[in-house]
Amino acid sequence: MAAPYIQEEHEIFRESLRKFLEKEAYPNYEQWEEDGIIPREFWRKMGEQGFLCPDIEEKYGGSGVDWGFAVVINEELERVGSGLVGIGLHNDIVVPYITAYGTEEQKKRWLPKCTTGETITAIAMTEPGAGSDLAGIKTTAKLEGDHYIVNGEKTFITNGIHSDLIIVACKTDPNAEPRHKGVSLLAIERDTPGFSRGRKLKKVGLHCQDTAELIFEDCKVPKENLIGEEGKGFLYLMEKLQQERLVVAIAAQVAAEEMLKLTLEYVKNRQAFGKQISRFQNTQFKIAEMATDIEMGRAFLDNLIAEHMEGKDVVTKVSMAKWKLTDNARRIAAECMQLHGGYGYMEEYEIARRFRDIPVASIYAGTNEIMKSIIAKNMGL
Known part of the structure; x- marks a missing residue:
């Protein structure tokens, strides 16, 4: 029996996606596993076919469809291999922070390229000393004039090598009580001064998924890159x-x-x-x-x-x-x-x-x- 959220248009979309993956993903997947990364060209092809962020409003480059289409994408990508998890992270985990909490200017600036695959996103929560305890993160962001100065390290970051736009959880108020009220989200772009990438991490599995360390050393981030309100990141x-x-x-x-x-x-x-x-x-x-x-x-x-x-x-x-x-x-x-x-x-x-x-x-x-x-x-x- 078909799932209650699946309609005929979802199945037509699924068939189109399967044909695309049979041509572009299945024959290449083992090579991607050996290479330890999925080529950016595959992301761009996904974008060209409307398989990135389809639920985004049309005015930002999406198709404005329901989340059932995202479910279809996640299912079909997993059938190819779990290493494609970074695409689901981009579509359904990172980009929704911008659509839900971003300003109109931020949406116009970032979302269109997220739908084309030109911009690949990541989210940076985990640190070498903080995993499940998100309120315990140590990365700081201090507002100085028109910029936040970010210092800290993140690890186990999915899409860590490819990412062009990263939502970073950081402490804007390290002394906040309770601790979680000091957490804010900043969008940090690829070429931001003070931002660098550490190792591409070797994992037991998910070999083609690029997972990396991210390093922020007096990283200068425009205050306009704050996502939502300060202190509401948690x-x-x-x-x-x-x-x-x-x-x-x-x-x-x-x-x-x-x-x-x-x-x-x-x-x-x-x-x-x-x-x-x-x-x-x-x-x-x-x-x-x-x-x-x-x-x-x-x-x-x-x-x-x-x-x-x-x-x-x-x-x-x-x-x-x-x-x-x-x-x-x-x-x-x-x-x-x-x-x-x-x-x-x-x-x-x-x-x-x-x-x-x-x-x-x-x-x-x-x-x-x-x-x-x-x-x-x-x-x-």
Whole structure:
């Protein structure tokens, strides 16, 4: 049964995107993995076809469509490979800070190039000493005349190498009590004096996704680049993290679906002891268990997406989806690799890549332990 938010126009869009990816992404993905980066040219091609930020208003270069189109994009990119997560981050995590809290001047200045792929975005929250505790960040931004002077370091930044525009969480009031009231968001552009990039980080998985360290040394940022109001950055982050976590849940669900499909094909074709592996009861039970978890996850996720699009308060359910679906996907990756036997450990089999790529989904956008704390708190515990 089709998801409640999917209409005919979404399916037409999906078919168009699939054809594009079959030509531009699938044949090149393994090379991107070896290169450790996705070429900017692919971003520009995505933009040319209307696959970047389609929900932005037409006057800023978007198509003004509903968020169901973004869901389709995230699903189809995940089917290619988890390393394309940076595009979903650009479309549905970073750019919404500008559309929601940016000034008209900021929107006119930045959004059109975000839709064409000329400008690639990132968000910089995590620091070497601050992950889930966002109120504990140390990066400072001191207003001096017409500029903020930014000092600090960020790490694990998705799109860290390619990014042209970065939303940076920093402390404009290091002495604020409570601490979160001192956090603000600044948009820092590629060639800003005092901004540099550190290492492109080597990761267990997501090899083609460029993740990097960012360094700010007396970085001079125009005060016009403040996103929203000073001191409200933490509030903005909490509001937008819900959609970020939903994007992670969508990717995890699709990854699980893809891994099961790969494994079904393998066990039906591979033989042992004179018969197909799929005919062994252990294999059947494992497949049945995974298929059930995936089906239940999909039902919960589709309903949640519909509620999110209707503007309902979904904080608790999003936290549930983020932890449960990423946990499911991680477990399913291990089960599927086991059913592949020795071949599952070979890089030429896609399940090996999926096995490497999925664990981080339980960590970023708020660890699964944080998700459980949110659920418990919202239950009055």
